[in-house]
Amino acid sequence: MSELTFRRASTDDVMLLDVMSNAPHVFPSLGTDQPWDWPREVEASWQEVWIIDLSATSKPIGVVVVLDAAADPSGYWGEVSPGTYAIDIWISDASQLRKGYGTVMMKHAIDRCFHVHNAHTILIDPLAKNEGAIAFYQHLGFEVIGARTFGADECIVLRLRGPDSGRD
Numbered sequence: 001m002s003e004l005t006f007r008r009a010s011t012d013d014v015m016l017l018d019v020m021s022n023a024p025h026v027f028p029s030l031g032t033d034q035p036w037d038w039p040r041e042v043e044a045s046w047q048e049v050w051i052i053d054l055s056a057t058s059k060p061i062g063v064v065v066v067l068d069a070a071a072d073p074s075g076y077w078g079e080v081s082p083g084t085y086a087i088d089i090w091i092s093d094a095s096q097l098r099k100g101y102g103t104v105m106m107k108h109a110i111d112r113c114f115h116v117h118n119a120h121t122i123l124i125d126p127l128a129k130n131e132g133a134i135a136f137y138q139h140l141g142f143e144v145i146g147a148r149t150f151g152a153d154e155c156i157v158l159r160l161r162g163p164d165s166g167r168d
Contacts, residue, residue, distance in 0.1 A: 003056070004104055006064070009049040014038040016051065020063050020092035029090065029130055031153035046071035048112070052105055054096070061093040061101065064109045069123060076150065077123060085119040106140055110160065120162045125155040134158070 009017060017038040020026070042049050047067035053060050065088040069077040077086060087109045091097055113119040126133035128147060134156050138144070142158035149155070 003054060004061075004101060005053045005055045005058070006050050006108055007053065009038075009042045009051050009063075011039060011042055013042065013049075013051060016060060017042070017049070017063065020051075020060065021090070023090075023092040023094070025094050025097075026090045026092055029127060029133070031127055031150065031155070033151045033153060041065070046073070050108075052101070059093070061096045062089070062091040062105055064089050064105050066109050066112050066117075068117065080123075081120075083118065083120040084123060085113040085117060085121070086123045086125070087113070088124075102136065103140070106137075110140070114162045120164075122160045122162075124158050124160075125150060126158075128154040128156050 017036065021036050021038075038049075041047065044067075047065060050064040050066070051060050052062040052064060067086050067088075069080045069084045069086045070082045072086075077084070087106070089102065089105055089109065091102055091105075110122060113122050122142075124137055124142060125148070126137065134144070137158045140160070142160045145157050145159045147154060148157050
């Protein structure tokens with residue numbers, strides 16, 4: 001879908017990322033953990049922050065974060081093996097929901113995890129009450145591995161294994 005442009009976020013994008021993560025329909029889905037520390041997030045060596053623009057207008061519509069779960073110094077994912085990655089994704093422009101952009105964004109993130117970073121597993125953790133997101137990830141091939149509490153948030157953890165992976 002050439003309608004979207006993916007660009008790596010930089011410190012110049014911190015204010016934009018803050019606005020995008022606080023969009024009224026996005027913020028409730030991000031949970032109650034600490035808010036994103038965008039200056040740190042865009043500089044972290046263990047993750048990539050992508051801003052997704054509509055190509056025709058260069059208007060930013062979404063964010064994708066691809067992170068090395070084993071290298072994350074916060075230990076958010078617990079003990080995971082090297083090669084385990086995680087994805088965060090949202091479309092911040094509500095007028096762009098349900099147009100297929102989320103699928104394109106996820107496929108971009110999945111491709112990066114498996115083919116650029118050689119991941120064997122990808123994890124994702126939508127809030128348990130976000131049934132639409134859970135169904136979306138399952139449609140993309142993620143399997144539910146169970147409920148888990150992250151901070152004060154009840155989440156459902158889903159996993160996608162790489163095509164050549166038999167590992168956890």
